[in-house]
Amino acid sequence: MRRARDERGSALVEFCWVGLVLFIPLTWIVISVFEVQRGAFAVNGAARAAARAFALAPDDATGRARAEAVATQTLADQGSDGMVADVRVSCGGLANCHTGTAVITVEIRSRVEMPLLPEVLAAERRSFALEASHTVPIGQYVEAGRGSGPADGG
Incomplete structure (x- = not known):
């Protein structure tokens, strides 16, 4: 019986330590997932807005x-001020993306910083890469002067 009396109260201490050891990493994981999701929403919205602005x-x-201005503004509107947008526009090899039947694809690449990570880790490991694209078709009938059609001499 003496042994049971010596361990009295240690269950509470052990429970607190186990709780802290599990709670802190779990909290960091949840916060990190939310940050990455917020960045993903921001990059997706930036791609959509940039494609529409380009078109x-x-x-x-x-x-x-x-497209670059709108992408930067959209990221800032979503609360992702620290994110830098790399905007790439392609239109299927056409010289002029605003010709009739062109299909514009805008890709946005960015990185979101992981919260509460120490500076000693490499920069690549402290951030999470995000990428989104949006495609906008240009209609077959384009306003005269916007494309290289018969009215433009092309």
Whole structure:
């Protein structure tokens, strides 16, 4: 009986330590998943908005500038101020993306920083890569002056 009396109260201490050892990593995992999900929503929204901005622009140069500006603004609106957007626009090998029947694809690549990780880890391991794309078709009938059609001399 003496042995049972010596261990009295140690279950509470052990429960607290096990709780802390499990609770802290579990909390970090949940916070990290939420941060990555927030970044994924932001990158997806940025791709959609950038593709629409590019498609509505009068020419390719203006479209690229608008797509980059809209992608940056969309990431900031989603609360992802630290994320940098790498915007890539392709239109299936056409020289002018605003010609009739062109299909514009905008890819956004970015990274989200993992929370509460120490500085000693490499930069690649402290962040999570995210990528999203959105495709917008340009209609067959394009306004005169926007594409290289018969009205433009092309």
